[in-house]
Amino acid sequence: EPEVTQTPSHQVTQMGQEVILRCVPISNHLYFYWYRQILGQKVEFLVSFYNNEISEKSEIFDDQFSVERPDGSNFTLKIRSTKLEDSAMYFCASTGGGNQPQHFGDGTRLSIL
Amino acid sequence: GQQLNQSPQSMFIQEGEDVSMNCTSSSIFNTWLWYKQDPGEGPVLLIALYKAGELTSNGRLTAQFGITRKDSFLNISASIPSDVGIYFCAANLYGNKLVFGAGTILRVKS
Numbered sequence: 606e607p608e609v610t611q612t613p614s615h616q617v618t619q620m621g622q623e624v625i626l627r628c629v630p631i632s633n634h635l636y637f638y639w640y641r642q643i644l645g646q647k648v649e650f651l652v653s654f655y656n657n658e659i660s661e662k663s664e665i666f667d668d669q670f671s672v673e674r675p676d677g678s679n680f681t682l683k684i685r686s687t688k689l690e691d692s693a694m695y696f697c698a699s700t701g702g703g704n705q706p707q708h709f710g711d712g713t714r715l716s717i718l
Numbered sequence: 719g720q721q722l723n724q725s726p727q728s729m730f731i732q733e734g735e736d737v738s739m740n741c742t743s744s745s746i747f748n749t750w751l752w753y754k755q756d757p758g759e760g761p762v763l764l765i766a767l768y769k770a771g772e773l774t775s776n777g778r779l780t781a782q783f784g785i786t787r788k789d790s791f792l793n794i795s796a797s798i799p800s801d802v803g804i805y806f807c808a809a810n811l812y813g814n815k816l817v818f819g820a821g822t823i824l825r826v827k828s
Contacts, residue, residue: 609760638815648761648806650815661815696760704749704768704813709760 607631609710611697617716618687626682626713628697637680638698638707639672641665648696654680684715692717720745724807724819731797732827739822740791741807750783750790751808751816761806765792799826 610629618624630637639651652662654672671683680699684691694714698707724741731737741750749768753761765776767783767790774781780793790809794801807819 611760636813640816647820648808648816648818650817653815663815698816700813702813706749706751706763706766707816708763709753711758711760 609697609699609708611695611710611713613713614711615714615716617718620689620717621686624684624687624715626684626695626697626715628680628682628710629678630680630697630699631701631708632678634699634701634708636660636700636702636707637672637674638700639682640696640698640709642694642696642712644693651682651695687715687717689717691715720809720817722807722809722817722819724822726822727820728823728825730825730827733797733799735797737794737797737801737824738791739805739807740789741809741819742789743809743817744788746787747809747811747817748787749810749813750781751810752779752781752790752792753806753808755804755806755821757803761808764805794824797824797826802826 612627637654640648642648652666653660669685673681694712696712697710700707722741752764755761765781770787771785772783778795804821806821808816810816
């Protein structure tokens with residue numbers, strides 16, 4: 606069964622450094638999402654992306670965050686200057702659109718030191 | 719903002735027992751979803767509901783989309799040890815961003 610894949614599974618970064626999290630959505634999907642889950646808390650929406658542009662973003666997704674679909678398969682989340690509070694699991698999700706459910710990757714655990 | 723209130727927060731059950739959890743909201747949604755998350759993994763879709771009043775089963779799992787479009791429940795029948803994990807409800811409007819509940823931690827006594 607097709608799945609969303611994310612790399613790396615764990616990223617450790619010094620505070621202030623840039624980090625790029627990578628996702629390969631399911632191949633025929635058109636809508637892409639990033640979510641965040643701080644340890645012990647609920648999953649929170651960050652940003653949605655369709656047709657090469659952001660369609661919606663949350664207040665968490667400030668100027669330090671950006672997303673890109675650099676080619677036909679990858680979808681990336683960049684955090685420009687990481688803060689301690691960026692430590693969380695980051696999940697990528699994709700869907701074919703309409704009411705089709707979103708499918709999630711296994712996440713990247715981001716640890717900021 | 720939109721919020722989902724999920725209960726119970728956690729539960730211990732005896733193997734073989736039935737389990738029930740639910741989510742409520744003050745907002746209306748047109749899709750309700752139930753996911754399971756195992757440690758170190760992402761949420762895995764269990765059941766998707768698209769129509770008010772809809773009752774859908776997936777093996778031992780049964781979920782319903784509330785008639786008011788503001789709630790949903792998930793039942794697990796005859797629980798087994800591999801049912802352990804965190805169950806999340808999630809909902810959205812017209813395929814947009816998902817709003818998640820806080821999760822129900824299921825622990826099974828074998």
